[in-house]
Amino acid sequence: MSDYDDGLYVSNDTILDWAAHTVDSYVATAVYRLDATFGEGYAKANPALVAGYVHVLRLHCKELDELWNGEDGIMSALNTLPQEECNRVLKHLMHLRTS
Numbered sequence: 001m002s003d004y005d006d007g008l009y010v011s012n013d014t015i016l017d018w019a020a021h022t023v024d025s026y027v028a029t030a031v032y033r034l035d036a037t038f039g040e041g042y043a044k045a046n047p048a049l050v051a052g053y054v055h056v057l058r059l060h061c062k063e064l065d066e067l068w069n070g071e072d073g074i075m076s077a078l079n080t081l082p083q084e085e086c087n088r089v090l091k092h093l094m095h096l097r098t099s
Contacts, residue, residue, distance in 0.1 A: 026054045 030053035034043040043050050068074050074093075078086045 023054070026057045029057065030054050 027050065030050045031043040034046070034049060034053065035041065066073065070076070078089060081089065
């Protein structure tokens with residue numbers, strides 16, 4: 001178990017499952033997009049291009065994570081707001097995410 005006050009605990013196996021799912025998702029996205037753009041089977045015939053596409057997806061997600069969670073990120077800014085205002089902004093952000 002974790003020593004965190006909130007009681008949150010995630011096992012190493014769960015983290016590895018999430019990581020594997022993420023990689024699977026990146027590869028599936030790369031194959032889908034490359035085949036949709038260049039024709040069926042293009043991704044399979046060009047595995048180096050799939051690897052490059054996956055690398056770019058990973059970098060993009062890392063940048064988004066930094067934007068959200070970084071020292072000067074969105075969460076840091078939200079933490080400076082009164083709770084009611086923070087909730088209003090988060091509600092709006094969730095609406096944008098689902099629209």
